[in-house]
Amino acid sequence: MIESAYIHIPFCHHICHYCDFNKFFFEGQPVDEYLASLKKEMTLAMDKYPAERLKTIFVGGGTPTALNEKQLETLCRNIREVLPFDQGEFTFEANPGDLSIEKLKILKEYGVNRLSYGVQSFNDELLKRIGRSHKAEDVYASIANAEKAGFDNISIDLIYSLPGQTLADFKETVEEALRFGLPHYSGYSLIVEPKTVFYNLMRKGKLLLPTEETEAEMYGLLMEKMEVSGLKQYEISNFAKPGFESRHNLVYWNNEQYFGFGAGAHSYTKDSRNSNYGPLKKYMLPLEEDQLPFMEQHKVTIAEKMEEEMFLGLRKTEGVSIELFEQKFGESMMDIFNAPIIEMSERQLVEIDNGHLKLTREGKFLGNEVFQSFLGVIQS
Numbered sequence: 035m036i037e038s039a040y041i042h043i044p045f046c047h048h049i050c051h052y053c054d055f056n057k058f059f060f061e062g063q064p065v066d067e068y069l070a071s072l073k074k075e076m077t078l079a080m081d082k083y084p085a086e087r088l089k090t091i092f093v094g095g096g097t098p099t100a101l102n103e104k105q106l107e108t109l110c111r112n113i114r115e116v117l118p119f120d121q122g123e124f125t126f127e128a129n130p131g132d133l134s135i136e137k138l139k140i141l142k143e144y145g146v147n148r149l150s151y152g153v154q155s156f157n158d159e160l161l162k163r164i165g166r167s168h169k170a171e172d173v174y175a176s177i178a179n180a181e182k183a184g185f186d187n188i189s190i191d192l193i194y195s196l197p198g199q200t201l202a203d204f205k206e207t208v209e210e211a212l213r214f215g216l217p218h219y220s221g222y223s224l225i226v227e228p229k230t231v232f233y234n235l236m237r238k239g240k241l242l243l244p245t246e247e248t249e250a251e252m253y254g255l256l257m258e259k260m261e262v263s264g265l266k267q268y269e270i271s272n273f274a275k276p277g278f279e280s281r282h283n284l285v286y287w288n289n290e291q292y293f294g295f296g297a298g299a300h301s302y303t304k305d306s307r308n309s310n311y312g313p314l315k316k317y318m319l320p321l322e323e324d325q326l327p328f329m330e331q332h333k334v335t336i337a338e339k340m341e342e343e344m345f346l347g348l349r350k351t352e353g354v355s356i357e358l359f360e361q362k363f364g365e366s367m368m369d370i371f372n373a374p375i376i377e378m379s380e381r382q383l384v385e386i387d388n389g390h391l392k393l394t395r396e397g398k399f400l401g402n403e404v405f406q407s408f409l410g411v412i413q414s
Contacts, residue, residue: 036303037089038285039117041072042296043098043109044314064314065105068297071318073112075295078326080116083293083303089122090282099132106137110144123148123281131172138183148187148280149180150220156210157203160196165231170210177214187278189218194256195249196224197232197242204252208259217278221256222271223249250399257398270349270393270401287350289343297327305339307332336363337412340370344391345405348384353392367391374407 045063080086091113101109113119125148126141133141133149141149155161156170173190180188190211194204211219226232226241235241244252257267265273269287272280285292294301298312311317311329320327334342340363347354359367368375375391378384383397383404397404 036083036086036291036293038282038290039076039088039091039119039293039295040282040299040301041076041091041093041109041113042095042294042299043093043101044068044096044297045100046095046097064318065101066108067318068314069105069108069112071321072109072296073116074321074324075327076112076116078321078324079293079295080118082326086118088117088119088293090125090285091117091119091122092125092127092282094127097129097132098126099128099137103134103136103140107140107144110140110146114144121145125150125280125282127152128176130168130176133176133179135179135183138179138185142183142185147185148189149185150189150191151176153190153211154193155196155199155203156207157199160199160203163198164193164196177216187218188214188216189220189280190214190216192219192221192256193224194221194252195244199244199252201244201248201251201255205255205259208256212259212263217275218280219260219265219273220271221253221260221273223253253399266351268351270351270398284350287346289339289346302334305334307334339363340365340412341408341410344371344408348391348393348405348408349401351392353384353387353390355390356386357389371408371411374411378404378407 045065045068093109093113098109099106124146126146127150129152151173153173154164154166156173158169161169177188192207192211208221224232224243226236226243232241260267260273265275267273268279269283272283274280291302291304293303294308294310297310297314297317299310301308301310308328309330310327311320316329317327340359343359343362344354344367354367356367375384378397379386382394383400384391385394386392393401393404
């Protein structure tokens with residue numbers, strides 16, 4: 035069963051220096067035509083998979099809230115008209131300062147019940163340095179307006195290991211974020227990706243980043259502060275009050291299938307991982323011919339599914355269920371991945387607890403190294 039859908043809105047009023055997502059400056063773009071193409075894609079997919087009922091929808095970007103009020107209402111109406119979604123988790127990503135009272139009313143009217151704000155930092159100088167258009171004061175106003183509009187499931191994203199950021203600065207940002215008493219927080223270390231402003235600066239030797247030691251201290255501080263505030267770490271970068279975990283993101287980490295709609299979106303349907311064309315014209319052209327806009331389709335092998343089960347599932351704090359793995363694949367995880375499990379256990383990076391293979395606290399700091407160890411193990 036496919037129970038989740040991701041919808042990509044690739045338009046932004048500003049491009050952040052670290053962002054490598056498929057995105058375009060808002061001005062001069064065929065936004066209305068894009069929304070019509072998006073509706074066509076969703077319609078074609080539902081014709082192809084008529085039996086599916088969705089439990090989560092996540093609208094991301096880009097900046098979905100960069101749409102004007104009329105466009106935002108068109109998008110929400112199209113989602114409700116086309117997708118088989120009655121009730122469940124309905125999330126919109128938002129930039130602080132983008133969501134007017136009127137836009138919040140529109141989202142509420144169409145059943146959106148979760149907001150995820152890209153705050154990143156409460157240091158105005160640092161926000162400017164990373165290319166963000168908002169200031170800390172916009173965050174306070176945005177959260178207050180959202181709560182006034184009746185939203186109680188609100189998440190904040192933070193980024194650490196930013197250029198010139200100190201441990202003390204990040205500590206202030208985390209403490210400021212926690213003062214809101216929100217039910218969900220995410221904290222990600224900066225990854226410098228190709229085709230970004232930061233990547234070009236790094237190649238020129240002009241990007242001064244914190245040391246790996248400082249980055250590890252920031253992550254440790256994040257985990258400590260969240261725990262003290264009663265937020266459970268349920269995934270390597272995500273923290274929530276009980277019952278407020280992101281059900282949509284858990285679909286990815288549980289290695290389940292999902293729809294991906296929009297330019298550059300990815301989907302996992304009928305054992306096939308698909309990626310859509312990124313450029314707007316290339317995305318919209320197949321849809322004019324009533325064809326899904328797939329740039330690439332990859333049939334996932336059993337070996338790949340098993341590997342994905344491990345490196346995605348190990349991101350979760352509870353880890354990968356030994357019993358569920360065998361139910362899914364008819365083979366023992368402990369046999370297939372015996373070598374990396376032994377190696378990572380000896381290095382005290384993974385452990386078996388309550389029938390699950392999971393990262394230790396030390397393993398969380400070296401997660402990518404652990405995940406990598408499970409790739410290429412199965413001989414075809």
